[in-house]
Amino acid sequence: MFTSTTIGDLYQIILTNTLICALEDLTTRLNKYKLTACNSDNVENEFTALLENNIRSSCLPIGVExxxxxxxxxxxxxxxxxxxxKPWGAKNLSLESISLGQYKNEIAAITIKLEDQRRRLTPKLYY
Known part of the structure; x- marks a missing residue:
């Protein structure tokens, strides 16, 4: 999704239900997200201040390895x-040209696609 930075280890085997739940949680957090204004000189300080004490301020799924x-x-x-x-272990921040609205649309589309795949791949259980 991002052009300059790889976020997430997409080669890991994941449980679809866990990822869907994490994306639904992310959607809820993004709908409440308040944009902060800053300049290129203080973005690193603002980023650190926002995320250092509250991981729920991150705009990525939480609870997914x-x-x-x-x-x-x-x-x-x-x-x-x-x-x-800021990928895990990175020293520098990366900036992506994507708006919050565009990102929310991407997350919604990914969630729908995963839910469709889960429905198609889940065996029907009959009692």
């Missing part, structure tokens, strides 16, 4: 919405 340690947040930087990413 694929994203453990990865962090993301949205800011308005010099009047442009940007997503700031």
């Amino acid at each position: 694929n994203f453990d340690g990865d962090l993301a947040a949205f800011f308005v930087i010099e009047n442009v919405e940007k997503m700031i990413l």
Whole structure:
């Protein structure tokens, strides 16, 4: 989804239901998300302050091993919405040109696709 940075270990085997639940939780958090304005000189400090004490402020799924340690947040930087990413173990932040609205639409589309796949792949149990 992102052009400059890889977030999440997508080669890990994951449980679809866990990921769907994490994406639904993410959607709830994104719907309440308040954008903060900053400039390119203080974005790292703002990012750290936002996420250092509350992982629920991250704009990534929580509780899914694929994203453990990865962090993301949205800011308005010099009047442009940007997503700031910090992959696990990275020293530097990456900026992505995606708005909060675009990202919410992407997460919704991914969730629908996963739910469809789960329905098709789940065997029907008859009693």
